[in-house]
Amino acid sequence: MQGSVSDVVLAILKKHGVRYICGLPAAQIGLIMHGASSDPDFTYVTTRHEEAAGHMAHAISRVTDTMGVCFGTVGPGATNLVPGVAAAYADSIPLLVMTGQNQAAEVDPSREQLQSADQLALFRSITKWNASIHHAERAPELVERAVHIARSGRPGPVHLDIPCDVGTQLCEYDLATIPPFELMRPMPGPQELQQVLETLMGARKPLLLAGGGVVRSGATAEFRALLEATGFPAISTIMGRGVLPPDSVFNIGSGGLVAGQCVIDACENADVVLALGCKFGTFTPLSKEPAFPKPAGQKIIQIDIDAESIGKAAAIDIGLVGDAKSTLQSLLGMLADAPESQITSDWLSSLKKSQQNHHDSVEAVANAKVVGGGSVLNEALVARAISELIPDDAITIIDGGQAMMWGTTFIQADDPNRILADPGMGHLGFGLPFANAAKLAHPGRPVICVTGDGALGLTIQELETAARYGLNIVVVLLNDSHWGMYKPFGEMLNNPNFGTQLTKVDFAKIAEGFGCHGENISTIEALPEAFQRALTAGKPAVINVEVEYTPHPMDFMWPGVILHGFQFPEPEQARMQAIA
Numbered sequence: 347m348q349g350s351v352s353d354v355v356l357a358i359l360k361k362h363g364v365r366y367i368c369g370l371p372a373a374q375i376g377l378i379m380h381g382a383s384s385d386p387d388f389t390y391v392t393t394r395h396e397e398a399a400g401h402m403a404h405a406i407s408r409v410t411d412t413m414g415v416c417f418g419t420v421g422p423g424a425t426n427l428v429p430g431v432a433a434a435y436a437d438s439i440p441l442l443v444m445t446g447q448n449q450a451a452e453v454d455p456s457r458e459q460l461q462s463a464d465q466l467a468l469f470r471s472i473t474k475w476n477a478s479i480h481h482a483e484r485a486p487e488l489v490e491r492a493v494h495i496a497r498s499g500r501p502g503p504v505h506l507d508i509p510c511d512v513g514t515q516l517c518e519y520d521l522a523t524i525p526p527f528e529l530m531r532p533m534p535g536p537q538e539l540q541q542v543l544e545t546l547m548g549a550r551k552p553l554l555l556a557g558g559g560v561v562r563s564g565a566t567a568e569f570r571a572l573l574e575a576t577g578f579p580a581i582s583t584i585m586g587r588g589v590l591p592p593d594s595v596f597n598i599g600s601g602g603l604v605a606g607q608c609v610i611d612a613c614e615n616a617d618v619v620l621a622l623g624c625k626f627g628t629f630t631p632l633s634k635e636p637a638f639p640k641p642a643g644q645k646i647i648q649i650d651i652d653a654e655s656i657g658k659a660a661a662i663d664i665g666l667v668g669d670a671k672s673t674l675q676s677l678l679g680m681l682a683d684a685p686e687s688q689i690t691s692d693w694l695s696s697l698k699k700s701q702q703n704h705h706d707s708v709e710a711v712a713n714a715k716v717v718g719g720g721s722v723l724n725e726a727l728v729a730r731a732i733s734e735l736i737p738d739d740a741i742t743i744i745d746g747g748q749a750m751m752w753g754t755t756f757i758q759a760d761d762p763n764r765i766l767a768d769p770g771m772g773h774l775g776f777g778l779p780f781a782n783a784a785k786l787a788h789p790g791r792p793v794i795c796v797t798g799d800g801a802l803g804l805t806i807q808e809l810e811t812a813a814r815y816g817l818n819i820v821v822v823l824l825n826d827s828h829w830g831m832y833k834p835f836g837e838m839l840n841n842p843n844f845g846t847q848l849t850k851v852d853f854a855k856i857a858e859g860f861g862c863h864g865e866n867i868s869t870i871e872a873l874p875e876a877f878q879r880a881l882t883a884g885k886p887a888v889i890n891v892e893v894e895y896t897p898h899p900m901d902f903m904w905p906g907v908i909l910h911g912f913q914f915p916e917p918e919q920a921r922m923q924a925i926a
């Protein structure tokens with residue numbers, strides 16, 4: 347075909363299965379916008395802020411298993427995209443980010459034209475790869491390369507910068523010459539897999555660990571089959587939530603450290619860990635000096651699609667490059683001839699006991715109804731009540747600080763595509779754009795966003811995007827009028843000016859102003875009916891629930907694990923020790 351660079355970019359993306367394109371209008375990338383918005387094969391959405399377009403593309407990629415695409419204009423459009431792209435990079439999500447640029451002759455180095463920005467430098471550290479389409483002839487090759495890099499190995503965002511004059515030039519492309527992208531599924535050799543099986547079956551205290559790579563590879567069924575066939579205890583990371591059935595006896599905790607002391611107990615006491623598609627991030631308490639040193643004799647087997655990720659963030663003993671699905675299929679096929687398991691008889695039951703303790707402690711907080719002696723609802727109670735109301739086929743997004751801790755605790759899902767978060771960057775404000783994207787891709791399913799008042803405020807303008815496109819999501823807002831997670835920090839420092847206190851905002855009124863349904867509620871009894879009204883409102887809805895900041899049993903991980911090494915002034919040291 348012959349067409350403008352913009353036409354060819356869209357044709358190649360379509361060939362690779364891209365259906366959704368999100369961004370914010372501007373002149374420099376106008377032809378792509380014109381093409382995408384005129385083509386019925388694309389769903390084209392404009393947001394109120396480019397950050398939201400980045401988050402939407404991220405969520406689209408996760409709920410459709412395709413590559414998300416977002417765009418922004420030169421300068422401020424590009425800089426506004428950064429938070430969404432950085433979050434996708436941290437969560438290993440494939441995106442194509444397209445930025446408009448000034449005329450090719452005006453950039454590198456800039457001639458101080460309006461909105462000039464070195465956008466290649468800007469995105470370099472938050473993408474796997476980026477390039478400028480500086481000449482029309484190179485466009486097809488660079489777009490193909492972008493798609494391939496984004497989706498191959500450990501996926502991630504890629505970026506193309508398109509000077510406005512190049513975007514309008516003509517180029518040639520033969521769609522038939524390159525087939526649509528197909529995922530490569532590398533696999534360890536049979537001897538290596540045999541070594542894995544022998545090590546695992548020889549373990550006294552084996553532990554299986556599912557990361558986001560299991561989800562991305564579509565290997566949930568295979569992971570569950572391994573669980574059932576071996577009877578070994580298992581945990582998942584936050585990106586791996588939904589891989590383990592919530593009610594499985596082998597599931598010790600889905601959500602890394604947030605899932606309780608039982609996850610720490612499992613990681614500290616296991617003698618062999620088989621980790622699949624896991625990056626060993628902060629929330630995975632394995633081989634994390636100084637808080638979670640690797641116990642003597644513990645063996646960690648890491649299987650990951652990306653060679654560079656092997657041994658990067660944990661001291662591993664066996665590291666193999668393999669796609670989770672194909673590797674698990676092979677392992678399952680070899681199980682019949684595997685040596686007999688040497689698992690200790692009380693290993694699983696001891697972890698179940700620890701899990702029960704965690705369960706009891708969070709239930710006790712929820713049962714207390716109020717904290718701090720006031721009459722305001724506690725977040726645990728509200729999160730538990732929401733978990734009971736969420737329909738089976740819903741997609742739930744969990745944003746916020748303390749709201750995230752309690753939401754993650756009580757809201758479980760038996761399918762990875764039913765529950766989304768952003769644990770890599772923990773970028774507050776992703777929730778509402780994620781919800782919009784999930785509803786866009788799955789209009790027939792309920793989409794629920796559980797969030798905090800601080801988090802919602804960061805992208806609240808996207809309520810208008812929801813209303814404009816008829817994305818009838820339900821936002822359940824745990825509103826404590828604080829940057830709640832940091833409330834104890836200010837208190838610990840005895841500093842009332844620390845700045846965690848926010849104004850009590852009437853979010854229901856704000857929702858109405860954006861064309862949505864809004865309700866304020868302050869009793870738990872009011873929640874079920876308010877939730878039903880929100881689900882059937884015929885427009886996006888916000889239920890603003892007045893809550894009080896509620897401590898969580900795993901709060902110690904913030905000062906004790908994540909901030910380890912941060913020197914507090916005396917006498918705050920002692921107060922911090924008390925919290926940790």
Ligand SMILES: Cc1ncc(C[n+]2csc(CCOP(=O)(O)OP(=O)(O)O)c2C)c(N)n1
Binds near residue numbers: 774775797
């Ligand atoms: C964009 C961004 N800025 C700052 C933070 C640090 N942070 C983590 S939790 C939190 C407080 C969140 O407040 P809110 O959303 O109201 O939830 P709450 O803790 O009150 O439940 C902050 C500021 C972050 N994670 N992301």
Ligand SMILES: [Mg+2]
Binds near residue numbers: 799824
């Ligand atoms: Mg809050």
